[in-house]
Amino acid sequence: MQPDANASPFGPNYVPVAPGGRAPGGKYPWATHFGTPNVQTYAARFGMWLFLSTEVLLFAGLFVSYAVYRYLYPQTFALCSRHLDLSLGTINTLVLITSSLTVALAIHFVRTGKNGMATGMLIVTLLCACAFLVIKYFEYHHKFEQGTLPGRFYTYSGIQTEGAPMFFALYFLTTGLHALHVVVGMSVLTWVTYHVVKGRFSPVYYTPVELGGLYWHLVDLVWIFLYPLLYLI
Amino acid sequence: MADITKNVTDSHHPADLEHHGAGxxxxxxxxxxxxxxxxxxxxxxxxxxxxxxxxxxxxxxxxxxxxxxxxHLWEQKGVNRVTFVCTIAFVIVMLLGTLGDVTTRLETLLPKREAPASELSHMPKHGEAPAHGAQHP
Amino acid sequence: MSSATVEALPAHQPGNTEEMPAEHYLNDGKTVFSWLGTLDHKRIAILYMVVVLLMFLVGGTFALLVRLELLTPGPTIMDALTYNRMFTLHGVIMVFFFMIPAIPGIFGNFMLPLMLGAKDVAFPRLNLMSWYLYVLGAGLGIWGMINGGADTGWTFYTPYSSMTPTQILPVLMGAFVAGFSSILTGLNFIVTVHTMRAPGITWMKMPLFVWSIYATAVIQILGTPVIGLVMLLLTVEQVFGFGIFDPARGGDPVLYQHLFWFYSHPAVYIMVLPAMAVMSEVVSTMSRKNPYGYKMIAWSSLGIALVGFLAWGHHLFVSGQSTFDAGAFGVISMMVGVFTAIKVFNWTATLYKGSVTFTTPFAYFCGFLYFIVFGGMTGIAVASVSLDVHWHDTYFVVAHFHFIMVGATIMAFLAALHYWFPKMFGRMYPEGWGLVSAVLIIIGFNATFIPQFLLGNMGMPRRYYQYPEQFQALNVASTAGASLLAMGFLIIAIYLAISLKYGKVAGPNPWGSHGYEWLHTQSPPITHNFHGQPVYPQAPHDYTGPVEGEVTHAA
CATH class of the missing domain: 4.10.860 (DNA Excision Repair, Uvrb; Chain A)
Known part of the structure; x- marks a missing residue:
């Protein structure tokens, strides 16, 4: 019994498609090499968690470098940390946490069939992301002006101890890689928003919204650790 | 025979998340x-x-x-949790293996350490310009 | 929802096995796009095979050039910088573009769904994408090699790699992109194993090949991102001079080695676990016996994946790592030997009182057993700190890792190529030529690397372009062995190419195997693998009774 293209064994809400195929009007595109749509959702979610695990390990390498150099240069790191703008860092933390809330709410609204509310929440998330990047830009700009830059670009005369350029190298690497993830997350959420507006998602089928949300939460997670480690030594 | 014809990958995990309010x-x-x-x-x-x-x-x-x-890891039993916990475990392994080296290495084999804490004793508050005492002699 | 499952059809249509089946995945679409845009895991496996073999050719050519240069103590055919590039590119290509993708990319892709009774892997489009990433990475690597090439060795150790005059960036980026391909393959395989198993295939009834590939995928997921980060950091060092690993700027070059080997030591098991995967299948089929200690073999795969992550520090014994760490890592490294030994003993016990057919795959199994035992024992030796201080960076280490990682992987790669050739292409290879080339390759491999063990023990350092006169005899022996090895590969290439078109038609199960991939499929399989949903009531390689619907086999 091969799945028939016209009739799905799971009811009219589940449309059999080829891998990666789409279904109209918020129906579930069931890729028929999966046993059931349930298995498909499970596979997608599990795949995303595995991907998040690779992201965590990607950042872990930087956190390990940070740990080593903080152990070697504890006083300098404390000194340099106090040279960062704590209020901007704190505001950015609050902004990202709020965006995490709105993206969780967006998934909630898609699942309860309120696509309009979901769209609104996703737009708020994207605005938060923009705000985060703008604030980050001001922080970076300040450092470029002062010369608190990594490695051989370090020209700041205020702190001249060994290890200060290393702190700023790690600062730029961690926040830079994180900002890159913010940009990627924004692209993903923009794509998701577009398809929410187009009505592709519904309480029956919301997997991409959920996966996009998971990615965004990861961006938040990384920042939750970066904030105390960089700003609050 | 009867039970094995059931799709083994399907029965274990209902894919839908629990529905609860946004509160x-x-x-x-x-x-x-x-x-x-x-x-x-x-x-x-x-x-x-x-x-x-x-x-x-x-x-x-x-x-x-x-x-x-x-x-939603609270609601997702099983493999997603295992994945996440394993990930964290391996991050800790990487951290311990590397720090285990740096913290027990001979002083001479480390990159130059910073000056003794006394020379860096004055820590400015956030936003305050660091004192010049922080400069390396 | 059992409505999706379908009654099992008869295992395969009985009848004329002298002709190729009319419909199979190879003739389902003949345009270029039907290959380059395919989502069929079997076609993607063939795509992998083409590029992997090409990379093997390139990497092998570099190896031969290196061996030719070492024929005489002085300069032979190239200058010192060219020599450095040659061994670097040999290492980079063989590690990142041949051994890591070889068995998972080709045989994992092809066999995993067949062994799980699935129509495809979980994410077919991701699968194709990972092939394209691999090709892109390989292309970047080759482009970098034409544009100057790296001379740092495949390990890219700092601080030299951040100040070398050669162009290492494209090579770094090539390895970086290929890493993504490896991650996606691993992710796909893990999800496939979790979600695509057919009725009857419980965890403890999965073929041992699947278990090992699963363990490999775990390493790919957890390790590869770290090497990605390391490559990025090196790029930043090269381009911007951040000084993260630069001692002149307060950086610690040993930190680079920690991060590098956190991936690259487990990466050895990305190469060897699939080799073990293949051998677990071959040994059962060729001795017609149920795998002895199935559970132990299965769990030891995961054990190797775990312990592999705890042992990276044994590469750093003489690099300035602390004595405490060296001791700890040395002790943990021994545990890899325990898990490998579990497998070796179980395979040997599987052979005991088996009805062994001495085919080409079995010949490679024998070679594999030899290489893994001797390579493994020398590995235990170099994992002892006091011994390694003497052997570090000599040819002893070179010979050791060529035995364990290359010897074992090549044996398994060739065994898999011969064992599954009938399944993949529907035709047999010539058994006589197969055995001849197997003998050539096993002897050639020994002739190449046993002299290197001796050279290393005498103190000849690796990566040197010239050497004192007294080392020449053994170097000549090693080069002679390498040419024997090349001869063996040449013979294989010729007869397999001929067999593709003119080989005897194999029929669905020429080995009479009870492995899952042989049971319900024709050779070559149809595009969706099975007619209907197969059901697997028996464990794989259960030779205690006849399988329902089994045709009499030729072997």
Whole structure:
């Protein structure tokens, strides 16, 4: 019994498609090499968690470098940390946490069939992301002006101890890689928003919204650790 | 024979998440804001011995809230949890293996250490220009 | 929802096995796009095979050039810088573009769904994408090699790699992109194993090949991102001079080695676990016996994946790592030997009182057993700190890792190529030529690397362009062995190419195997693998009774 293209064994809400195929009007595109749509959702979610695990390990390498150099240069790191703008860092933390809330709410609204509310929440998330990047830009700009830059670009005369350029190298690497993830997350959420507006998602089928949300939460997670480690030594 | 014809990959895990109201999300959000405030407050005390530990405990609590409730790991039993826990375990392995080296290495084999703490004793507050005493002699 | 499952059809249509089946995945679409845009895991496996073999050719050519240069103590055919590039590119290509993708990319892709009774892997489009990433990475690597090439060795150790005059960036980026391909393959395989198993295939009834590939995928997921980060950090060092690993700027070059080996030591098991995967299948089929100690073999795969992550520090014994760490890592490294030994003993016990058919795959199994035992024992030796101080960076280490990682992987790669050739292409290879080339390759491999063990023990350092006169005899022996090895590969290439078109038609199960991939499929399989949903009531390689619907086999 091969799945028939016209009739799905799971009811009219589940449309059999080829891998990666789409279904109209918020129906579930069931890729028929999966046993059931349930298995498909499970596979997608599990795949995303595995991907998040690779992201965590990607950042872990930087956190390990940070740990080593903080152990070697504890006083300098404390000194340099106090040279960062704590209020901007704190505001950015609050902004990202709020965006995490709105993206969780967006998934909630898609699942309860309120696509309009979901769209609104996703737009708020994207605005938060923009705000985060703008604030980050001001922080970076300040450092470029002062010369608190990594490695051989370090020209700041205020702190001249060994290890200060290393702190700023790690600062730029961690926040830079994180900002890159913010940009990627924004692209993903923009794509998701577009398809929410187009009505592709519904309480029956919301997997991409959920996966996009998971990615965004990861961006938040990384920042939750970066904030105390960089700003609050 | 009868039971094996059931699709083994299907019966174990209902894919749909539990439905509950949005209230929990707001509670988690408020908790996250509060914890951010707490770490901001305690971070500025610069507690000498357990400042780092406290900051990490607060950050881990916040991360746990995000992972368990925003990311729904609370409801997802089984493999996604195992994946996440394994990931964290391997991060810790990487951290321990590397720090285990740096912390026990001969002083001469480390890159140059910073000057003794006494020369760096004056720590400015946030935003304050560092004193010139912080310069390396 | 059992409505999706379908009654099992008869295992395969009985009848004329002298002709190729009319419909199979190879003739389902003949345009270029039907290959380059395919989502069929079997076609993607063939795509992998083409590029992997090409990379093997390139990497092998570099190896031969290196061996030719070492024929005489002085300069032979190239200058010192060219020599450095040659061994670097040999290492980079063989590690990142041949051994890591070889068995998972080709045979994992092809066999995993067949062994799980699935129509495809979980994410077919991701699968195709990972092939394209691999090709892109390989292309970048080759482009970098034409544009100057790296001379740092495949390990890219700092601080030299951040100040070398050669162009290492494209090579770094090539390895970086290929890493993504490896991650996606691993992710796909893990999800496939979790979600695509057919009725009857419980965890403890999965073929041992699947278990090992699963363990490999775990390493790919957890390790590869770290090497990605390391490559990025090196790029930043090269381009911007951040000084993260630069001692002049307060950086610690040993940190680079920690991060590098956190991936690259487990990466050895990305190469060897699939080799073990293949051998677990071959040994059962060729001795017609149920795998002895199935559970132990299965769990030891995961054990190797775990312990592999805890042992990286044994590469750093003489690099300035602390004595405490060296001791700890040395002790943990021994545990890899325990898990490998569990497998070796179980395979040997599987052979005991088996009805062994001495085919080409079995010949490679024998070679594999030899290489893994001797390579493994020398590995235990170099994992002892005091011994390694003497052997570090000599040819002893070169010979050791060529035995364990290359010897074992090549044996398994060739065994898999011969064992599954009938399944993949529907035709048999010539058994006589197969055995001849197997003998050539096993002897050639020994002739190449046993002299290197001796050279290393005498103190000849690796990566040197010239050497004192007294080392020449053994170097000549090693080069002679390498040419024997090349001869063996040439013979294989010729007869397999001929067999593709003119080989005897194999029929669905020429080995009479009870492995899952042989049971319900024709050779070559149809595009969706099975007619209907197969059901697997028996464990794989259960030779205690006849399988329902089994045709009499030729072997």
């Amino acid at each position: 929990a999300y707001y509670l988690v959000w408020i908790a996250l804001l509060a914890l951010t405030g707490l770490t901001w407050w305690t971070g500025q005390m610069h507690l000498p011995n357990f400042g780092l530990a406290l900051a990490l405990i607060i950050a881990t609590t916040k991360a746990a809230l995000v992972v368990l409730f925003f990311m």
